Amino acid sequence: MASFLEKKKTAAQIVANARGEEKVSAQELLAGVFDDFLELHGDRLSADDAAIIGGVAHFEGKPVTVILTNKGKSAQERLRTHFGCPEPAGYRKSLRLIKQAEKFKRPVVTFINTAGAYPGQSAEENGQGEAIARNLLEISSVKVPVIAVIYGEGGSGGALALACGDSVWMFENSMYSVLSPEGFAAILWKDSSRADEAAEVMQLTPEKLLQQKVIDGIIPESRSHKRLFRAVKKVLQQELEKYQKLSASALVEKRQQRFQRF
Amino acid sequence: MQLFNELKTLGHKHIKADKKANERVPSGIWLACPKCHQSFYHKDLGLYQVCPNCEYGFRITARERLAWLVDKFDEEDAELKTSDPLKFPNYAQKLDKARQNTGLNDSVLTGTAQIAEQTFALGIMDPDFIMGSMGTVTGEKITRLFKRATRKNLPVVIFTASGGARMQEGIFSLMQMAKISQAVQEHSQAGLLYITVLTDPTTGGVTASFAMQGDLILAEPRALVGFAGKRVIEQTTHQKVPNELQDAETVLDHGFIDAIIPRKEMKEKLAWLLKLHNEGNGVNG
Numbered sequence: 001m002a003s004f005l006e007k008k009k010t011a012a013q014i015v016a017n018a019r020g021e022e023k024v025s026a027q028e029l030l031a032g033v034f035d036d037f038l039e040l041h042g043d044r045l046s047a048d049d050a051a052i053i054g055g056v057a058h059f060e061g062k063p064v065t066v067i068l069t070n071k072g073k074s075a076q077e078r079l080r081t082h083f084g085c086p087e088p089a090g091y092r093k094s095l096r097l098i099k100q101a102e103k104f105k106r107p108v109v110t111f112i113n114t115a116g117a118y119p120g121q122s123a124e125e126n127g128q129g130e131a132i133a134r135n136l137l138e139i140s141s142v143k144v145p146v147i148a149v150i151y152g153e154g155g156s157g158g159a160l161a162l163a164c165g166d167s168v169w170m171f172e173n174s175m176y177s178v179l180s181p182e183g184f185a186a187i188l189w190k191d192s193s194r195a196d197e198a199a200e201v202m203q204l205t206p207e208k209l210l211q212q213k214v215i216d217g218i219i220p221e222s223r224s225h226k227r228l229f230r231a232v233k234k235v236l237q238q239e240l241e242k243y244q245k246l247s248a249s250a251l252v253e254k255r256q257q258r259f260q261r262f
Numbered sequence: 263m264q265l266f267n268e269l270k271t272l273g274h275k276h277i278k279a280d281k282k283a284n285e286r287v288p289s290g291i292w293l294a295c296p297k298c299h300q301s302f303y304h305k306d307l308g309l310y311q312v313c314p315n316c317e318y319g320f321r322i323t324a325r326e327r328l329a330w331l332v333d334k335f336d337e338e339d340a341e342l343k344t345s346d347p348l349k350f351p352n353y354a355q356k357l358d359k360a361r362q363n364t365g366l367n368d369s370v371l372t373g374t375a376q377i378a379e380q381t382f383a384l385g386i387m388d389p390d391f392i393m394g395s396m397g398t399v400t401g402e403k404i405t406r407l408f409k410r411a412t413r414k415n416l417p418v419v420i421f422t423a424s425g426g427a428r429m430q431e432g433i434f435s436l437m438q439m440a441k442i443s444q445a446v447q448e449h450s451q452a453g454l455l456y457i458t459v460l461t462d463p464t465t466g467g468v469t470a471s472f473a474m475q476g477d478l479i480l481a482e483p484r485a486l487v488g489f490a491g492k493r494v495i496e497q498t499t500h501q502k503v504p505n506e507l508q509d510a511e512t513v514l515d516h517g518f519i520d521a522i523i524p525r526k527e528m529k530e531k532l533a534w535l536l537k538l539h540n541e542g543n544g545v546n547g
C-alpha cells in the first residue's frame with residue numbers, strides 16, 4: 001500500500017487500494033487498537049449478521065462500544081458476510097448496541113469498510129431501508145459520542161448508517177461516496193467500464209471530502225500495522241476526549257450542526 | 263445415591279459400566295451427554311459438571327452453582343413460603359420433597375453476591391425444584407431482588423432454568439411474569455445493568471419475561487432455550503421439529519443471545535462485564 005508521503009495518487013488508485021487485498025481486516029483492527037473485546041451478537045428480532053461485528057471493549061483502559069463492518073478473510077466468511085455488505089439485521093444489531101452504550105454512558109467507535117448495504121431479496125423483505133433509516137433517526141440524538149472511521153470502502157447509506165455521529169475520519173486509502181464508481185458510470189454514462197473516470201468526478205477521496213468538510217480528518221496508512229494502529233489510537237484518543245468533555249445536550253446540538261450545514 | 267436421584271429426576275440417559283469397572287469403583291456410573299450422546303465416567307464432568315466433548319453444562323442445583331460462582335454471598339428471602347393459593351392436591355408434599363432436594367424454599371435462590379470485588383444482586387434458578395417452575399414465591403423473590411438492587415444501585419445477574427409456569431399455582435404463576443417485568447423496567451430506567459444467563463432448560467413464562475429482558479443475554483453451550491415445548495409444537499403443527507431448534511447456538515443465530523460462555527469461563531467473564539459497567543467513562547452527564 002502506498003504511503004501518505006509518496007506522490008499523489010489518482011482517485012482510481014485510491015479506490016483500488018481501498019478495495020485491495022492488503023487492507024487491514026476488522027479482526028486485526030480489533031486486536032490492534034483495543035485492550036480487550038467481547039463480541040455481542042444479535043438484533044433481538046430475527047438474526048445475527050456476520051457482516052457487522054459489535055461488542056464491548058476497553059480503549060486505553062476505558063469502556064467503549066465498538067462496531068465494525070466485516071468483509072471476512074476466508075471464502076466461506078466472505079459469502080456469509082456478502083463481502084462485507086450488511087443485512088438489515090446488522091444495522092439493527094448496531095443500533096441496539098449504540099442504544100446500550102447510551103444507557104451505560106460509554107462512547108461508541110465504528111469502523112466502516114463496506115461497498116454498501118446488501119442488495120438482495122431477503123434484505124428488501126426484512127426492511128433494509130427501514131433499518132438504515134432508524135439508525136440515522138436514533139443516532140441523531142444519542143447522548144454519547146459516536147466516532148466513525150472509514151477504513152476501506154464507505155458505500156452510500158450502508159456506510160452513513162454507521163457514520164452519522166460526531167466525528168468521521170478516513171484512512172488515507174479509503175473512499176466515501178453516494179454510489180460505487182461502477183454504478184455511477186453505469187447510471188450516468190450507461191458504461192460501467194468508465195469507473196476510473198467516474199472516481200475522479202465523484203470526489204470520493206479523503207482529501208476532497210476533507211475539503212468539503214464531509215469528514216474531519218485523514219489517518220495515514222502505513223505498511224506497518226503497528227504504526228497504523230498507533231495512528232488510529234492517537235485519533236480516537238483525541239476525538240473521544242474532545243467529545244466526552246461536552247454536556248449531553250451540547251454534544252447532540254453539535255452533531256446536528258455537523259449535518260445541518262449540508 | 264444422590265446422583266441416581268438426580269439422573270432420574272432429570273431424565274438423563276445412563277448406562278452402567280461393565281461389572282469389573284463397577285467392582286473397582288463402587289459408585290462408578292457412566293453418563294451419556296444428552297446433547298452429543300457420548301458417554302463419560304461421572305467424575306470426568308469435573309467441578310463444573312460439563313460434558314468434556316461438547317461443553318454442554320449438565321443441570322445442577324442452585325447451591326452447586328453458587329459454590330463455584332461467587333466469592334461471597336448473603337442469601338435473602340429464604341423464609342418465604344407459598345400459600346398454595348389453589349389448595350392444589352398433593353402440592354404440599356411435592357413442595358416438601360423439592361425443598362429437601364434443593365435446600366431452597368422455592369425455585370430460585372436470591373441474595374447479594376460478590377465476584378472479584380464486584381457487588382451485585384444474584385438470582386439462581388434451580389432446575390431440581392419442580393423443574394424450576396415459576397411459582398408465586400419465585401416471582402416474589404425475583405421482584406424483591408430487583409427492587410433491592412434498584413434501591414442500592416446494584417447490577418442484577420440471574421441464571422435462568424425453568425420448565426415454565428407452576429401449574430399448581432395456576433393464574434397466580436402467570437401474573438409473576440408481569441410483576442417481575444415491572445421491577446426489571448424500574449431497575450433499567452435507573453440506568454442499572456441486568457445480565458441474564460440462560461441455562462438448560464430456559465422455557466415458557468421465564469423465557470417470555472425476565473430471561474429475555476437482560477441488557478446482556480448470555481447462555482451456556484447447548485442449553486435448551488425456547489418458549490413452547492418441543493412436544494407441544496409437534497402436536498400442534500404435525501411437523502417434526504429439528505433437534506437443534508432450541509439450542510442456545512441456534513437462538514444466537516436468530517438474534518436473541520449476545521454470547522455463549524462455557525461454564526468454566528463464566529465467573530471470569532461476569533467479573534469482567536460487571537467491572538466494565540462499573541468503571542464509567544465520566545462522559546456527557
Ligand SMILES: [Zn+2]
Binds near residue numbers: 296316
Ligand atoms: Zn456432550
